[in-house]
Amino acid sequence: MLKILVVEDDYRLREIIVKNLEKNGYEIIQASNGEIGYQMFEENYVDLIITDIMMPRVDGNTLVKRVRYLNKDIPIIMLTALESYYDKEKSYNNGADDYMVKPVNMKELLLRIKALLKRYKIVSENIFDLGNLHMDYKSKTCLIKQNQITLTIKEFDLLYKLLSSPNQIFTREQLLNEIWGYDSESYERTVDTHIKRIREKISIKEFEIITVRGLGYKVVIK
Amino acid sequence: MLKILVVEDDYRLREIIVKNLEKNGYEIIQASNGEIGYQMFEENYVDLIITDIMMPRVDGNTLVKRVRYLNKDIPIIMLTALESYYDKEKSYNNGADDYMVKPVNMKELLLRIKALLKRYKIVSENIFDLGNLHMDYKSKTCLIKQNQITLTIKEFDLLYKLLSSPNQIFTREQLLNEIWGYDSESYERTVDTHIKRIREKISIKEFEIITVRGLGYKVVIK
């Protein structure tokens, strides 16, 4: 479940936002000013932040600055009563991703959250869809045109990994580390064998596993 | 240099946008409706799209849909005269990343472009763009007019090296050192053979590999 931190001093507005987000399946933690907000941010894993700008003690811009200072690359949406160009500019420059003027339209907020999460590739479902191919990470299910393809766990993870960053070249070492584990001491050619099996089992028009000689493998979406 | 496609039927507005973006160091290609826009998108490597919604022939939403259908995950900003909730929702749902109401504030547009490019991590490092040629060092991909050109690693690295310092003359020895490695003991003529293969594979108007007799090779941008 995706966790959103809502930082807003106006209690009523915060309630509205929180309720709506919860209704839409997000887990919420909340704070009434930037100071508490930052504290909660530090103590919790958070997927996205929604914060007001003008707040007592620590304001929204400062909060954003602090978060970015930690090099945390998570989506941030700023809310404000002021529609001044100056504010907008300041927020974007600080590292905010989106900027919404109050009163907040909840439907729009939800859309923006979705868009941001998607952009940041924080997909809640761990589902990969591409044309006729459907992969569900949780249940390790792979369907092609609704037909179940039986992949072993290693095969599944390997393919899922490659697919989730198309075009990126993965070296055998990288794959061994990320799928077999960093402590794994497997033979590099093991990867080849698994690639071969995946290729045997899945041969569809949507993508292809390309061998990049001398480097590794990558998936290309066609 | 980052390339932006601007699709807008209002000639005057388009001019303003194009001029401003060019002044800010972007390379621009433009179209007056979604149909031409899509065509240009197909023929060029593009980093970001700015498109009007209401346009003759093919509108902005259709353009976005088509682009996303190709699974192209590039940032798209939509412009519109209407600030209707319906439009906004439709645009976001279609896969647009940002939405701006006319009249366009250029400063704001520039900020949004920056934010989106950053978000998409389209940072110009390790990417070489020159007209129809696009090279991505990380994925060792070489595209000409969106068509994949298959280069071997040595060919890729060699070309990338030459291109990244146009006009600079590289001696064979230098190239052997920098690409083959300082411990390499290869024959100097090996470089020639690779140059030959690159020339065979890539012959476009944008650049040329020039032989500098007695010295080595250099790339000249045309």
Place this chain on the structure above:
DNA sequence: TTTTTTTTTGAAAAAATTATTAAGTTCATA
């Protein structure tokens, strides 16, 4: 123009890398 030097080219050998096969090992589970 002729000679010399250098580069280009094509082809083949050599080297490097990957794909495939098959056998062996591990591991969960009945």
Place this chain on the structure above:
DNA sequence: TATGAACTTAATAATTTTTTCAAAAAAAAA
């Protein structure tokens, strides 16, 4: 603990890339 599926390893086959070489071509010098 016997079984079968999953995984690993190792050897060999196949493929691709890289290198080398020498003849042809081109450019520069005499």
